[in-house]
Amino acid sequence: MTCRKTGCNHEFCWLCFGDWKEHNAHNCNRFIADDILEKQENAKIELNRYLHYFERYHNHLRSLALEHKLLEKIQERIEAMQKLKKSYTDQQTFLLAGNCLKECRHTLMFTYPFAFYLHPTNQSKTFEDNQSNLETAIEDLTGLLEKDLSDVNLIQKVQDKYRYCASRRKALLDHTKEGYKQDYWTGIDTFMTSYTLQQKHITPTKPERGVFPLDHEGECKETMLNYILCLAQNDNKYSKCQEESKIYFQCRMD
Known part of the structure; x- marks a missing residue:
């Protein structure tokens, strides 16, 4: 597929979202647990x-x-x-x-x-x-x-x-x-x-698929809501919600 956003035109696989230029169809449908x-x-x-x-x-x-x-x-x-x-x-x-x-x-x-x-x-x-x-x-x-x-x-x-x-x-x-x-x-x-x-520029890349797993079971929903509520109460100032952020991300990585 091709991203239709103006100026982007990035080509990617709609199944694994990998870069189409480096895409390997033989590995696209495989779940590689160890990796x-x-x-x-x-x-x-x-x-x-x-x-x-x-x-x-x-x-x-x-x-x-x-x-x-x-x-x-x-x-x-x-x-x-x-x-x-x-x-x-x-x-x-x-x-x-x-x-x-x-x-x-x-x-x-x-x-x-x-x-x-x-x-x-x-x-x-x-x-x-x-x-x-x-x-x-x-x-x-x-x-x-x-x-x-x-x-x-x-x-x-x-x-x-x-x-x-x-x-x-x-x-x-x-x-x-x-x-x-x-x-x-x-x-x-x-x-x-x-x-x-500013002599070099780092191009941001999307995280590898599966590195930050989705919270399907909702185990971190409460900590996420606490973090979002804190941001809402503090005009989205991250510095005011660092403790809530830390607890949420630790929950997601456990």
Whole structure:
């Protein structure tokens, strides 16, 4: 058959919807279970991989949105230190630590979209190690900033930890910059040139038949309706319905 949409004229098989130019009539009527199951499994793996990076990106985004509460606590702590006649340097330690934490979390947030497009190499492993080190460091710093001033060594611990966080952030960024200069980042180059520099163009293709199976039994109908209802209530803003979307797609891939 031929698509009659203006400017299209794409020829396809009306049974399997495959491209007619590459069509094989001998395979059109055959159900190849192994191929379909393999494609479904690969699609599920790719979805889980996407969710892995998206969730970590989104967690840091949410943490940044709540960061002002931590900064308010830090300000209260500084005022308490003023009453205790602590030195100006000690007071500034907490303020510098709070700003450092915010910068590190902002950096980490964007490392996850970057890592998603990277192809596995020794350099990408180094990148992930730097990423992990910074993750651990900022969680330790967050814990210290929430501690009570009764710890006599707290100020020194906070100072040491925020300086360590700053050094780990610098190491992560320096390695990333070095990677661009030395062409370490295979995978990210295609993404950047396609979407940012627009030197390459990716032609969208329809999913393989059977990769995303139809919900004949209606097992995911409720989650689908929850997702659609959420979109309707939020002017079709996907960002407001990410949790509903995640639940729905997980249901479809299980």
